[in-house]
Amino acid sequence: MNHQARSRRFAISQINTRYGALPGVMLFLAGLTLASAPVQAQTESGASESRVQSGGFVGLGVRAAPRYQGADESKTSGIPVISYQWANGIFVGGSEGLIGYQHPSTEPLRWGVALGMDEGRNASDSRELAGMGDVAARATVNLFAKLAVSERVELSAATQMGSGLDSKGGLVQLGASYGVPLPLTTRVRLHVKATWANDDYMHDYFGVSASQSAATGYKVYTPTAGLRDVTVGVGLQHPLGGQWMLFGGVNHTTLSDAASASPLTRNTSYQSAFAALAYRF
Numbered sequence: 060m061n062h063q064a065r066s067r068r069f070a071i072s073q074i075n076t077r078y079g080a081l082p083g084v085m086l087f088l089a090g091l092t093l094a095s096a097p098v099q100a101q102t103e104s105g106a107s108e109s110r111v112q113s114g115g116f117v118g119l120g121v122r123a124a125p126r127y128q129g130a131d132e133s134k135t136s137g138i139p140v141i142s143y144q145w146a147n148g149i150f151v152g153g154s155e156g157l158i159g160y161q162h163p164s165t166e167p168l169r170w171g172v173a174l175g176m177d178e179g180r181n182a183s184d185s186r187e188l189a190g191m192g193d194v195a196a197r198a199t200v201n202l203f204a205k206l207a208v209s210e211r212v213e214l215s216a217a218t219q220m221g222s223g224l225d226s227k228g229g230l231v232q233l234g235a236s237y238g239v240p241l242p243l244t245t246r247v248r249l250h251v252k253a254t255w256a257n258d259d260y261m262h263d264y265f266g267v268s269a270s271q272s273a274a275t276g277y278k279v280y281t282p283t284a285g286l287r288d289v290t291v292g293v294g295l296q297h298p299l300g301g302q303w304m305l306f307g308g309v310n311h312t313t314l315s316d317a318a319s320a321s322p323l324t325r326n327t328s329y330q331s332a333f334a335a336l337a338y339r340f
Contacts, residue, residue: 119140129314159173190274230260237250248294
């Protein structure tokens with residue numbers, strides 16, 4: 060079996076120390092949270108090749124990202140990566156969730172359901188959040204679908220439900236990716252995605268309540284449902300020989316007007332990056 064084919068449709072997961080207070084099962088699942096969504100796109104050998112095969116990889120990576128959405132400070136973390144998907148459609152790790160099921164269809168349309176994780180936000184993440192209180196990490200229910208329009212073009216849609224202070228936050232994401240044709244074994248995919256958030260999500264992550272205003276000095280801010288951000292990026296995978304591979308991704312995210320107007324927002328656009336060395340099996 061071709062190693063590149065076996066590694067398709069797998070994505071990266073990260074262990075974040077903020078989950079240390081969660082129960083043991085949730086701690087394990089949190090360790091499979093996706094580190095960088097574009098990594099999945101660039102591990103696919105082609106959008107039209109949709110048959111699921113068993114396989115996965117393990118490795119080590121590093122990630123650089125803002126301390127919170129809209130922050131002007133970034134943090135760099137070293138993280139283990141691990142992912143596996145069975146031919147029957149069950150998977151662990153990936154951009155769709157921590158653990159889930161993808162219908163093992165050979166059709167251009169692929170769909171499924173997964174248990175995900177919203178990693179929340181700690182007031183200790185940045186001095187700008189002092190007095191805002193924590194947004195706890197939450198388990199989420201994710202639905203997803205992907206359509207291979209051609210060998211290189213893929214459209215995607217996904218929802219996430221259950222995030223935020225009262226588990227009422229929700230996201231809807233629409234995206235598209237394009238595999239850049241290269242003569243060598245290196246694979247590059249370009250992607251763009253837009254994310255819509257409901258009232259609860261926008262209020263929990265970008266809003267400032269009256270009590271938070273009194274504690275922080277920020278003005279009261281109550282954003283409504285709407286576009287959260289638009290992200291463009293590129294992902295790359297390069298085989299190193301044998302079953303080893305190097306992969307990574309770079310994103311540029313631009314916040315919407317509602318998110319940009321938040322008193323918490325310091326940067327209306329920001330970058331994130333991820334790179335890892337992994338062994339396929």
